[in-house]
Amino acid sequence: MRSNLSTLIGTALFLQVGAAAQDTVLFTIDQGASTWSWSGTTSIGPIEGNPSQDFALQGDFGILMTSGAQPIQTAQATGDGAAAVVPDLSGRIPNPIPILPPLAIVDVTNLSLAFSTPPFNVVAGSFTTDITVTALSGTLTVTPLAGAVTMTDLAGTMGDPVAIAGQLTQASTNIHLNSPQMASLTFTDPTTGISGTFNLMGTLVGDFDCPPPTNYCTANMNSAGMTGSISASGSTRIQDNNLNLNTTGLPTNKFGYYLMSRTQGFIPLFGGSEGNLCLGAPQIRFNGFIQNSGMTGEIDFTPDMTNLPQMQVFMPGEEWNFQLWYRDNNPGVTSNTSDGLAVVFCP
Numbered sequence: 001m002r003s004n005l006s007t008l009i010g011t012a013l014f015l016q017v018g019a020a021a022q023d024t025v026l027f028t029i030d031q032g033a034s035t036w037s038w039s040g041t042t043s044i045g046p047i048e049g050n051p052s053q054d055f056a057l058q059g060d061f062g063i064l065m066t067s068g069a070q071p072i073q074t075a076q077a078t079g080d081g082a083a084a085v086v087p088d089l090s091g092r093i094p095n096p097i098p099i100l101p102p103l104a105i106v107d108v109t110n111l112s113l114a115f116s117t118p119p120f121n122v123v124a125g126s127f128t129t130d131i132t133v134t135a136l137s138g139t140l141t142v143t144p145l146a147g148a149v150t151m152t153d154l155a156g157t158m159g160d161p162v163a164i165a166g167q168l169t170q171a172s173t174n175i176h177l178n179s180p181q182m183a184s185l186t187f188t189d190p191t192t193g194i195s196g197t198f199n200l201m202g203t204l205v206g207d208f209d210c211p212p213p214t215n216y217c218t219a220n221m222n223s224a225g226m227t228g229s230i231s232a233s234g235s236t237r238i239q240d241n242n243l244n245l246n247t248t249g250l251p252t253n254k255f256g257y258y259l260m261s262r263t264q265g266f267i268p269l270f271g272g273s274e275g276n277l278c279l280g281a282p283q284i285r286f287n288g289f290i291q292n293s294g295m296t297g298e299i300d301f302t303p304d305m306t307n308l309p310q311m312q313v314f315m316p317g318e319e320w321n322f323q324l325w326y327r328d329n330n331p332g333v334t335s336n337t338s339d340g341l342a343v344v345f346c347p
Helices: 003-010
Strands: 026-030 036-041 043-047 054-066 075-079 083-086 089-093 104-116 126-144 150-153 162-171 174-188 195-210 214-216 229-234 245-250 253-260 264-266 276-279 300-303 319-329 333-337 340-344
Touching: 026 174, 026 214, 054 104, 054 264, 075 333, 083 276, 104 195, 104 214, 150 264, 214 276, 229 319, 229 340, 245 319, 253 276, 253 300, 276 319
Parallel strands: none
Antiparallel strands: 026 054, 026 195, 036 043, 036 054, 036 195, 043 089, 054 075, 054 083, 083 104, 089 104, 104 126, 126 150, 126 162, 162 174, 174 195, 214 340, 229 245, 245 300, 253 319, 264 276, 319 333, 319 340
C-alpha cells in the first residue's frame, strides 16, 4: 500500500526542493508607549515647539527573525511597514528681538518613518545594533517672516546610522520589542536657504502576535459521507516542537499522509483524485509517515520540526499550509483530500 500511494502521488504532483524563505512580520506599534520628542536647530537659530515638541508613533514596522538555540536568535529591522508621526510637528524660529514675530514657522506634516538595521544577534532577549531611520513621506513647510511660503518633499530623507540597544522578548505567542531610538533628519529650504536638523528621540515599542491556525479551501465528500477536516493542537512555537495535526471525517482503515507548502492553491479533482489540491507548488510530502485512519476515521501527526523533509526549516513568522491526502473508494480505488490549514510559526 505504501508504494501504491507513493506512486499515485508522485505522478500527480511535481515537487521541487528549495530552501524555505524567511518572512518579515509586522509589529504593531504601541502608540501609548512609543512616546517621542523632537528638538531642532537651523542656520538662523533654534526651533522651538509651536506649541509642543512631543509626539507619538502609530502604525507598524517590519522585523525578520530566526530561531536557534534561543527562541529568537537573530533579527533585523527590514524597513517594512510605516510609523506615522502624530500629531504633525510644528516649530518656530524665534526672532532675536522678542517683541517681533518669529523669523519663520517650520511645519512637518504627514511624516511617516521606516526603521532598518543590519542583522543582529539577540542574547537572552537583549540586542545592540545600528539603526537607520528613513522618512517614507512628509512635507516640510517653511513660512518666513518675509518672503514666500515654500514646501519640500521629505520622502526618502535618511538619517545616519545610530547605535541603539533594546529588548526583543517572547511570551507564549507574543513577541515584544522595546528599544530607545534617536534619529536626525536634515533639511534645506530651497527659497530662503535656511538649513536645519530635526532630532527625533523616543522609544519604539511594538508587538507581534502569532495568529492561530486557520482553515481554508474546501474538501469534497468521501466514501464515508463526510469531508476530511484538518485542525491543529499543541504549539505553533518552533522551540516547542509540538505541533499536532489531526484530520477527522475520514473513511475507516484508509492510508494517508500529510503535505505542506509555503503557498496556497486550488486544483479541483487533481490528477484523477476525488479531492481538491489546496497547496501551491512546490509541495513537500511527509511520505515517510504514511498512517492509517483506523476505526476512528482520523489521522494524527506531529512533524519533527528539527528533521523536516527535503531539509526544510520553519522560520519565525513564516506561514506554511498543510493538507492530508488519503486513499478512498468512490466507488473504485481513488484518493481524496482534507481542507487546508494555514499555520504561522512563532520562535
